[in-house]
Amino acid sequence: MNFKVTPNNLTRLEKIFGEAKYELRFEKGTFNSGYCVLEHKKVVVINKFLNLEGRINTLLDILASMGLDDTLLSPESLKLYKQILENKSTQDATASNTDENTPSPEQPSEN
DSSP states (O other), rough: OOOOOOOOHHHHHHHHEEEEEEEEEEEEEOSSSSSSTTTTTTEEEEEOOHHHHHHHHHHHHHHHHHHOOOGGGGGHHHHHHHHHHHHHHHHHHHHHHHHHSSOOTTTOOOO
């Protein structure tokens, strides 16, 4: 999925978190990955110093790794969420195929 970096798309991603009953905060902190997810409290904290592209990419990563309750999402948000999940599974499959075809340091390539 080619996700354009626009304020409207950031709003659409934020809406998914809101509908899933997650509190989304943009705050400063020392996050190694740029974000922190508190599952039990349903809070997602994003580094406020990330630019628009960083915020969008971070939210996409978080959504792809979380299991949200689909029944809470509006039809528009559900469609976007499913696209994000499909894109993540496609990327994972592509990455695993690339890893399988790349010889490891222990395995000499067949030339």
